[in-house]
Amino acid sequence: MALPPSLYQAIEKLTESCNFSDIQKARRDLTQRYHTKQASAFITDDAERLSYLITRMPATYAVGHTVLKQLSKEADKITSLLDLGAGPGTLLWAAKDIFSSIKDVTLIEEDHRLAELGAGLFDDVLKKKQIHHIKSDLRQAAPFAPHTLVTLSYVLGELSSNHQKAVIAAAWEATIEFFVLMEPGTPQGFERIREARTQLIEMGAFIIAPCPHSLACPMAGKDWCHFSERLERTPLHRLIKEAPFAYEDEKYSYVIAAKSPLKHSLSRVIRKPQQGSGHFILDLCTQNGLKRVIISRKNQELYRIARHLEWGDPGPKLDGKNND
Incomplete structure (x- = not known):
């Protein structure tokens, strides 16, 4: 899967006046902090923000597109979207490609500059939608306004266990029809998804994917439920990441919950x-x-x-x- 051409072209234009070596270094620093959990702030400057747009946005877009495609098999019409921890609006790009019926969008993101850069990438289709940007820390933003679809993508790992539960509860309260959670496809990412799934079921949710039931998860021991999405690396992506291959595989875990029972x-x-x-x-x-x-x-x-x-x-x- 590849980024929409208009999105890639906008990212490429954004980086025309930038020093690639600075973005490469920012990407390495950001990756090291992410893996070692050394930083209190996930992204600290514009070089790191640009490195995120170039090297991580394609992966989160690909995963979001695949997961929302699963949802589209069950959902006839999605009219409003609330994306929590929206970053540069990645999931909105995937959602608008799958659900043309979305008219009203709310993006909540603490990093105002990242959200601003993301909004600058929007194409004509997105600019015609009612998009509300809210700068807020998710731990302090609840309660959220009700929306047909609520999404929480690659966010739980940045929250403490107690804050994870509080945000999920508030997000479910704001869900009119569907709630989608996505995390990295690591044992830790899956464990966060599994705990969220249990919490959602306790709150009355009906699980519609990937699970074929709303019973207890049967995964045990060192096994974990995850999937993989292959994405095309753009020339800019390969350059900044110093990558030899024209693709990469993004592992992910996810769960889709519904307010009403649907056929599994x-x-x-x-x-x-x-x-x-x-x-x-x-x-x-x-x-x-x-x-x-x-x-x-x-x-x-x-x-x-x-x-x-x-x-x-x-x-x-x-x-x-x-x-x-």
């Missing part, structure tokens, strides 16, 4: 399908727990379906004869 997928493919000699091996999360299923070529219909399944897709309807 029967299962979810939770690992990359494995093709053997005359069969496929699928690892699935089902309403009856985790299952490994072998689809033989002898079952022509299921085998044909399995050939086109990818990691993260809803699983096939099984006949009970293919479980290992």
Whole structure:
């Protein structure tokens, strides 16, 4: 997946007068602080903000687009969006591509300068929408105004455990129909998603993806539920990141919750399908727990379906004869 051309061109224009070596250094400093959790402030200056736009915005856009595409299978019409910790408005770009019905948008972001840079990237479609920018720390911004769709993307890891629970509760209170959470696809990121999922269920939420149920999560031990999205690196992205490849894979965990019950997928493919000699091996999360299923070529219909399944897709309807 690639950034929309108009977005990439706007980012490229924004960096025309910048020193690339300064942005490269800012990217390295920002990455080191992020991984070692040394900084009280996530981003400190414009060089780091630009490095974020170039190297992280493509990944969060790709993940957001994929997750919201999952939501679009259940949601007929989304009219309003509240994005908490919106950064430069990345998720809005994904949402407007999938839900043309969105008219009213509220973006809450503490870093006013990052939000300002992001707003400068908006194309003509976004400029025609009713977009309200609110500069606020999420820990102090609640209560939030009600919106059809509420999103919280790559934010929970920046909050303490108590603040995570408080923000999720306030976000759910503001949700009219759907609430979407996304985190890095690490064991720690998934644990935050799992805890949020449990909290949402306790508050009456109905889980619609990726889980095929609203029961207790069956993942145990060192296992964790995550998915992967491959994104194209732009020439500028490769230059700043000093990357040899034209792509990268972003691992992520997510959950989509709804106010009303909806039909679940029967299962979810939770690992990359494995093709053997005359069969496929699928690892699935089902309403009856985790299952490994072998689809033989002898079952022509299921085998044909399995050939086109990818990691993260809803699983096939099984006949009970293919479980290992």
